Amino acid sequence: MPVVTVHDREIHLDDEGFLTDPTEWDEELGRELAANIGLELTDRHFEVIAFARADQAEQGETPTLRRVTAVGGFPTKELFQLFPKKPAKKLSYVAGLQKPVGCV
Amino acid sequence: MSATDLNTAPVPSFDDDEEEGGRKLVLICSKGSLDMAYPGLVLANAALGEGIEVHIFFTFWGFEIINKKTMGDLKFVAMGNPATHMPNAVMGLPGMTAVATRMMRKQIAELDIPEVPEFLDIIHESGGHLWACRMSADMNKLTEDDLYEGVEGIISATDFMELSEGAQTIFI
Numbered sequence: 001m002p003v004v005t006v007h008d009r010e011i012h013l014d015d016e017g018f019l020t021d022p023t024e025w026d027e028e029l030g031r032e033l034a035a036n037i038g039l040e041l042t043d044r045h046f047e048v049i050a051f052a053r054a055d056q057a058e059q060g061e062t063p064t065l066r067r068v069t070a071v072g073g074f075p076t077k078e079l080f081q082l083f084p085k086k087p088a089k090k091l092s093y094v095a096g097l098q099k100p101v102g103c104v
Numbered sequence: 105m106s107a108t109d110l111n112t113a114p115v116p117s118f119d120d121d122e123e124e125g126g127r128k129l130v131l132i133c134s135k136g137s138l139d140m141a142y143p144g145l146v147l148a149n150a151a152l153g154e155g156i157e158v159h160i161f162f163t164f165w166g167f168e169i170i171n172k173k174t175m176g177d178l179k180f181v182a183m184g185n186p187a188t189h190m191p192n193a194v195m196g197l198p199g200m201t202a203v204a205t206r207m208m209r210k211q212i213a214e215l216d217i218p219e220v221p222e223f224l225d226i227i228h229e230s231g232g233h234l235w236a237c238r239m240s241a242d243m244n245k246l247t248e249d250d251l252y253e254g255v256e257g258i259i260s261a262t263d264f265m266e267l268s269e270g271a272q273t274i275f276i
Contacts, residue, residue: 004113017114036115076229085155
């Protein structure tokens with residue numbers, strides 16, 4: 001598995017590039033990951049990211065988009081605007097989480 | 105493998121830069137039971153989350169899924185379904201459809217899967233296109249007013265041929 005050094009600390013990634021350890025993430029890294037996929041993060045992005053990370057820490061798995069809407073209160077339509085086309089995967093990537101495994 | 109900076113790290117391929125010629129999925133929902141409504145809705149939702157253009161065409165009994173009167177009250181019939189492993193003589197008794205439906209609804213809710221009307225809302229908000237079949241509407245004497253608000257139109261088989269051009273099509 002790839003290990004990269006960013007700002008003098010080691011970051012562990014899976015083969016696709018998703019972080020394998022959410023605790024290695026910080027907002028600065030989130031911005032850099034977002035830039036990798038052509039996104040510029042706003043405060044609203046960070047609100048969604050904060051929910052996803054907190055929920056993952058509590059539940060032990062990345063929330064599905066349905067959960068980000070139903071539990072986090074972020075409208076589906078807005079998630080598609082913030083993270084175009086593949087919201088669940090893009091959110092997971094910039095939030096330093098694995099891809100969600102749920103079907104819905 | 106190791107690298108020294110994020111520029112050399114793998115980046116997931118989201119494959120979403122090419123605008124033209126993107127993937128397109130058409131689902132034809134022709135059944136009106138609870139268990140046959142979900143496959144189409146789950147696939148549509150998953151496809152939308154992958155940036156795929158999605159159209160759902162509701163035809164014949166599939167109208168139950170978008171008819172405002174029935175969409176929230178679809179039934180699961182266990183009789184004649186060998187996968188339930190229950191004798192037909194039992195599943196055919198009065199009230200068994202209600203029991204089987206209640207059980208299936210509970211299982212779906214436990215997985216945190218939305219009910220049909222909410223699922224349609226999610227698909228609609230995610231940019232999915234919903235279409236109703238002209239012949240089915242005429243047979244059942246239904247108009248757009250009778251159907252879920254997100255349905256974009258009642259269209260003919262010919263219209264359907266046009267919108268499904270170049271799409272992957274799944275009949276359910």
